[in-house]
Amino acid sequence: MPRLVYCLGLFSLCCVAVLYYAGVDTVNTLSPQGCRMSWMSPSYVLQPNFDRSWSPLAGRYSLWLYREVGWESNELHGSPVLFIPGNAGSSQQVRSIASSATRQFYSSPYQIAEGFRTRNIKPLDFFAVEFNEDLSAFHGSTLDAQRQYTARAIDYILSLYPPDTSIMVMGHSMGGIVATSLLPHENISAIITMSTPHTLPPARFDRRIDHIYSKTLKVLSNDPTPILSMCGGATDLMVPSESCILPSHDHLFDPPYRRTVFTSALEGSWTGVGHREIVWCHQVRWRVARAALELSAAQTPYERSMILDTWLRDGHIPLPFGDRTNHSIALRDEDFSVLPADLHLSLKSPSGVHTYVLPTPSSPSSGAAKFVLYVLQGTIANTSPHNPLPLRASVYSCTPQEHCTTLKPTLLKLIPAPIPGRPFPVPNEGSDESEGVVLFEADVAVFSGSHVAVRVEADGRGWVAGGFVGVGGALNEANAIAPFVEYLSANVTPNALRQTVKYPNALSDALVVYRLVPTFIGQCSGLLNPLVQHTSHPSETHYYPLSSSSPILLHTHGAAPFISSPYNHGLNLTIYTSGEGGCVLKDLEITVDWWTTIGRWGVRYAAPTATWAVAIIAVVLFDAWGTLESSGMMPDVAASLSVFVTTRLGWLLPLSFAISFLPFPVDVWLGNEGEPVLAPLAPLMLLTATGLVCASWWLVTLLELPLTRIHRLFGFCSTPRPVTPPEAAAVPLIRRHPSEDLDTDDDPPSPPIIQAPQSLCQVHKHQHLLLLMTWLLPLAAPVLAVWVRTLYTAGLTTPFDGDHNVLRMWGGLC
Numbered sequence: 001m002p003r004l005v006y007c008l009g010l011f012s013l014c015c016v017a018v019l020y021y022a023g024v025d026t027v028n029t030l031s032p033q034g035c036r037m038s039w040m041s042p043s044y045v046l047q048p049n050f051d052r053s054w055s056p057l058a059g060r061y062s063l064w065l066y067r068e069v070g071w072e073s074n075e076l077h078g079s080p081v082l083f084i085p086g087n088a089g090s091s092q093q094v095r096s097i098a099s100s101a102t103r104q105f106y107s108s109p110y111q112i113a114e115g116f117r118t119r120n121i122k123p124l125d126f127f128a129v130e131f132n133e134d135l136s137a138f139h140g141s142t143l144d145a146q147r148q149y150t151a152r153a154i155d156y157i158l159s160l161y162p163p164d165t166s167i168m169v170m171g172h173s174m175g176g177i178v179a180t181s182l183l184p185h186e187n188i189s190a191i192i193t194m195s196t197p198h199t200l201p202p203a204r205f206d207r208r209i210d211h212i213y214s215k216t217l218k219v220l221s222n223d224p225t226p227i228l229s230m231c232g233g234a235t236d237l238m239v240p241s242e243s244c245i246l247p248s249h250d251h252l253f254d255p256p257y258r259r260t261v262f263t264s265a266l267e268g269s270w271t272g273v274g275h276r277e278i279v280w281c282h283q284v285r286w287r288v289a290r291a292a293l294e295l296s297a298a299q300t301p302y303e304r305s306m307i308l309d310t311w312l313r314d315g316h317i318p319l320p321f322g323d324r325t326n327h328s329i330a331l332r333d334e335d336f337s338v339l340p341a342d343l344h345l346s347l348k349s350p351s352g353v354h355t356y357v358l359p360t361p362s363s364p365s366s367g368a369a370k371f372v373l374y375v376l377q378g379t380i381a382n383t384s385p386h387n388p389l390p391l392r393a394s395v396y397s398c399t400p401q402e403h404c405t406t407l408k409p410t411l412l413k414l415i416p417a418p419i420p421g422r423p424f425p426v427p428n429e430g431s432d433e434s435e436g437v438v439l440f441e442a443d444v445a446v447f448s449g450s451h452v453a454v455r456v457e458a459d460g461r462g463w464v465a466g467g468f469v470g471v472g473g474a475l476n477e478a479n480a481i482a483p484f485v486e487y488l489s490a491n492v493t494p495n496a497l498r499q500t501v502k503y504p505n506a507l508s509d510a511l512v513v514y515r516l517v518p519t520f521i522g523q524c525s526g527l528l529n530p531l532v533q534h535t536s537h538p539s540e541t542h543y544y545p546l547s548s549s550s551p552i553l554l555h556t557h558g559a560a561p562f563i564s565s566p567y568n569h570g571l572n573l574t575i576y577t578s579g580e581g582g583c584v585l586k587d588l589e590i591t592v593d594w595w596t597t598i599g600r601w602g603v604r605y606a607a608p609t610a611t612w613a614v615a616i617i618a619v620v621l622f623d624a625w626g627t628l629e630s631s632g633m634m635p636d637v638a639a640s641l642s643v644f645v646t647t648r649l650g651w652l653l654p655l656s657f658a659i660s661f662l663p664f665p666v667d668v669w670l671g672n673e674g675e676p677v678l679a680p681l682a683p684l685m686l687l688t689a690t691g692l693v694c695a696s697w698w699l700v701t702l703l704e705l706p707l708t709r710i711h712r713l714f715g716f717c718s719t720p721r722p723v724t725p726p727e728a729a730a731v732p733l734i735r736r737h738p739s740e741d742l743d744t745d746d747d748p749p750s751p752p753i754i755q756a757p758q759s760l761c762q763v764h765k766h767q768h769l770l771l772l773m774t775w776l777l778p779l780a781a782p783v784l785a786v787w788v789r790t791l792y793t794a795g796l797t798t799p800f801d802g803d804h805n806v807l808r809m810w811g812g813l814c
């Protein structure tokens with residue numbers, strides 16, 4: 001092999017190593033995890049009555065009921081919930097959520113908690129299907145078997161309850177696909193999925209999985225069952241979170257409830273969560289359990305969607321701000337003080353009841369201003385942390401006649417308040433139920449003499465800060481390539497309580513990570529230190545403390561390879577701060593963070609690269625056969641590869657680059673619909689794939705070596721033919737090619753040597769095929785693994801339909 005081929009092989013191996021290490025690194029840098037462990041006293045009650053009379057799969061799978069030991073009786077006493085584990089998952093993964101539901105419903109063993117006793121809420125009976133850690137992600141038939149079994153399990157569970165009982169279904173990972181594939185189903189009240197790849201199967205080895213997916217997605221577009229999808233974000237390396245986003249549908253009237261909630265935005269959680277961790281992460285599990293408890297009392301899909309939006313809130317959906325809060329006060333009846341114009345409200349440890357009046361700014365030309373209020377751990381209207389302090393703020397808009405009515409917010413949600421000097425989120429701990437700052441934003445009509453009044457009731461704990469902000473924001477319209485080569489700065493307003501910073505042309509894609517570099521003057525030690533909110537998709541938000549020492553890495557799951565998204569350009573940042581606190585934000589710059597950017601590529605392009613490698617082998621094979629046809633001699637694999645590298649690769653590289661600009665559909669080529677900035681990925685992928693083919697050939701040769709030795713040692717072959725592949729004399733063969741006149745010292749071929757090329761030819765043919773088969777192995781191997789596993793766990797009794805059933809093949813032959 002020429003040196004070029006060796007270089008290419010080594011280059012690819014280095015690429016793979018770099019992609020791997022960069023990819024592993026992103027788990028801790030992009031979206032770190034801060035989750036409290038959950039504790040429980042689990043027990044599992046087998047449901048032996050759900051037997052073969054219900055489902056022929058009852059021998060292979062089983063159904064269990066979860067019970068918290070010592071807290072409740074084993075009798076069924078509530079509303080049924082079914083948990084479906086994912087690929088290689090276990091029914092016991094139900095324990096964290098189920099235990100939380102029990103311990104929220106009962107304040108102590110057998111004692112119903114105060115909040116539930118008076119309401120029509122029943123405890124939950126958590127059932128879980130056990131699939132014996134089946135590999136459902138790799139095998140359509142297995143997924144289908146799980147679906148059939150689960151459908152029957154639901155029939156069985158409902159048969160234990162009064163008629164017209166409905167069941168809630170939860171699915172983890174591929175279990176979520178099983179859950180949604182059960183639709184349409186009139187007895188499923190709602191579905192919550194966790195880290196489920198809804199739009200793209202994680203492993204596309206099996207056409208039947210694609211089939212199940214497309215069927216399910218079609219049903220999802222108009223089935224009325226509410227579905228909520230929880231996604232862990234970049235921390236989840238197994239299922240890229242972009243496929244976890246439920247597709248939205250343009251329904252003019254009454255769209256079905258399809259909500260995607262990222263744990264990084266989930267109020268009170270604000271952390272990335274790994275693939276397995278999402279079922280036990282305390283901040284997530286208690287909210288899921290609570291939502292399930294509340295759902296048991298709901299009757300209509302609308303009520304159910306309201307409950308899901310209340311308990312699994314990410315601040316993207318405004319809560320209804322009803323008439324209940326539309327009350328008015330007269331300022332003269334209040335204990336009030338008027339703040340000087342253009343001064344911010346900033347109350348540390350307020351106490352008592354007092355009203356603060358802020359005159360609207362006189363300057364804005366637009367006739368409108370934005371009012372922002374922050375309340376630490378308190379309450380504004382109906383929004384507060386789960387365990388708030390007795391601190392309440394109400395915001396009114398007042399006429400010059402001192403008559404005030406409730407100001408209706410445009411945004412009312414909870415944002416995190418990271419503690420300076422500590423990582424955010426705090427590792428192994430995360431946020432507490434009492435943490436968070438309530439953020440209130442409203443548009444105020446500005447006219448002479450109008451003001452905004454803030455009524456604060458407090459007991460000396462917490463703080464309140466607020467004031468008017470301008471409506472515009474910083475804008476940097478540099479093109480999409482600019483952040484790849486330089487730092488893009490933004491024209492920030494120092495000390496604005498709230499400001500937006502937009503880079504409308506920057507690429508927003510799962511493959512690109514930006515580093516945000518702020519420049520401060522002074523040390524930040526205020527009430528609310530600058531906090532950046534990055535909203536990359538209508539359901540994805542991340543928060544970063546701006547003054548922290550760790551780098552701020554902006555990433556997204558909105559647009560990604562092979563997933564079409566309208567949000568593939570534009571970086572929208574919002575900076576929140578209480579404005580005092582001694583630090584002044586001077587500048588904000590973004591640039592591409594190369595290491596983490598590269599870390600995002602491996603997971604997303606591994607399978608396409610393997611596909612390209614197979615295509616390369618096909619071309620190599622084609623060329624080799626061509627040589628055979630024209631010259632009667634088959635070059636060996638090494639020679640074929642070097643021919644490919646020296647002749648074909650030279651023009652395939654620029655061609656692949658050019659093709660990347662074409663606006664193909666989203667599921668072909670690079671999967672980005674011809675995004676110019678990402679075009680260099682194609683030649684890079686082609687180089688890597690070629691190098692991997694070369695490297696794989698070295699590996700195959702290496703593996704062949706001992707076999708050849710044994711072969712020779714025992715002389716299995718009696719003919720004088722055994723030609724060892726590594727010594728395969730390819731070069732002379734090529735030189736015999738009539739059209740090549742390199743061969744100047746050719747001696748006339750003698751008959752014995754002519755025999756050798758014939759056998760050599762066979763060896764070379766086989767070697768080419770061996771290489772192709774090696775690369776096709778990943779297509780068949782997972783299915784084989786599933787098959788062996790199923791034989792092992794369920795025995796031969798198991799019906800195992802599909803084209804890899806060896807027994808069926810025998811049956812067909814006989």
Ligand SMILES: *[C@@H]1O[C@H](CO)[C@@H](O)[C@H](O)[C@H]1NC(C)=O
Nearest residue numbers: 155158159163164165186187
């Ligand atoms: C499912 O729901 C339908 C309609 O509400 C009801 O008639 C049927 O009995 C339910 N099935 C079970 C098993 O409860």
Ligand SMILES: *[C@@H]1O[C@H](CO)[C@@H](O)[C@H](O)[C@H]1NC(C)=O
Nearest residue numbers: 322323326327328404405406
């Ligand atoms: C709220 O009160 C104001 C002033 O009394 C009134 O004009 C407005 O219609 C009320 N809004 C609702 C939704 O009732």
Ligand SMILES: *[C@@H]1O[C@H](CO)[C@@H](O)[C@H](O)[C@H]1NC(C)=O
Nearest residue numbers: 535536537538567570571572
């Ligand atoms: C970012 O802001 C622009 C302009 O305001 C808007 O059109 C776009 O939809 C926003 N992007 C996201 C993901 O919200």
